Amino acid sequence: MQKTRLAVVLFNLGGPDQPSSIKPFLINLFSDPAILRVPFFVRPFLARIIAGARLKPATENYAILGGSSPLLGLTNEQARSLEAALPEFDVKCFVAMRYWQPFSAAVAREVRDWRPDEILLLPLYPQYSTTTTGSSLTAWREAAATAGLVAPVTSLCCYHADPGYITATADGVRKAYDAAMAELDGKVPLRVLFSAHGLPETIVKRGDPYQYQIERTAAATARSLAIEGLDWSVCYQSRATPQKWLDPSTEYAIEQAAHDKVAVLVVPIAFVSEHSETLVELDVEYRDLAVAKGVPGYFRAPAQNSDPAFIDSLAELVRKSLAHGPGLCSWAGGRTCPKNHKDCPHARAGQLEIAT
16 A cells, blocks of 8 residues: 655744854844734834844854754754654655745745645644744745645644643653752752743733643643642743743743742753753853852753654654644644634634633
8 A cells, every 4th residue: 555645844943054144044033023013114124123132142142052053953853753753654854944944935845846645734833822833834835835835734733732742741851850859869949940932921912822832731741740749830031022021031930949949940841952042041041040049959851852752742743633634733633722812823714612
């Protein structure tokens, strides 16, 4: 029996591949109407102003990483691992980045030329936001139309509470937790900080389900750890504009840990690959803050990268999504966000909500 020829498109943010790419990467980021929500005629000018203001600190951060982001290489490794985990298909995984190469336009042409029977769009953002998955889906639809790509398409919007994903995530956190406790030797308590990339509060108030899904992921992971009396909380990092962003900030959570005299294990709950927000912001900047504030121990759980359990969870999500059929689906099939989240993609598509 001939295998289905399946193209899986992995969406991720992208990152500069050399120092000269940092400024155009930032301009692309802040030129996205999903990110910078101002009138279109203002956006190009404002994007350049913000990118210019962030260029120096961003350049310093990427210098710590050797002048470029490791994200594309790590995502390519995830793509190859996922192909190996789906032997029942004639599968090829393509990587489409949002703000730096490879862009959706080029990848859509590659997919077209490969001539798949079916296409699955798989975001490497477990939690849906209009600023991440939503933006990537919009860019892909435009690119596919321009490329003349025609094939049945299934779009997975989120998997924030998928049991396989949660189990794989909790396994990694548990290893980091046990290692931290062994180093602390029971002398001080340990608090788990689930740190997610922040969003301006206004975006959430307009109906973006991101915060709701982050909280569900953190709560499900904490339950899966099955640690009696676990001390944990959610916080948000990477504030990029002067607006009010989601609270509490990771900086505040670290300062609170210092006040409470507890060590912290920081878990990058919204990231599945290492990049500047984990390798610099968490491992350098927040570690320095913790030391300066007197936090009695600072530890960080790694991102999933190509962890076999995580890759297996993605493979199972591929199977479940394809079984759901072409169109939009979540890890549970239909809509899982409450009705007040008007920017849930299922609400926008006019699909019926399922019980949660």
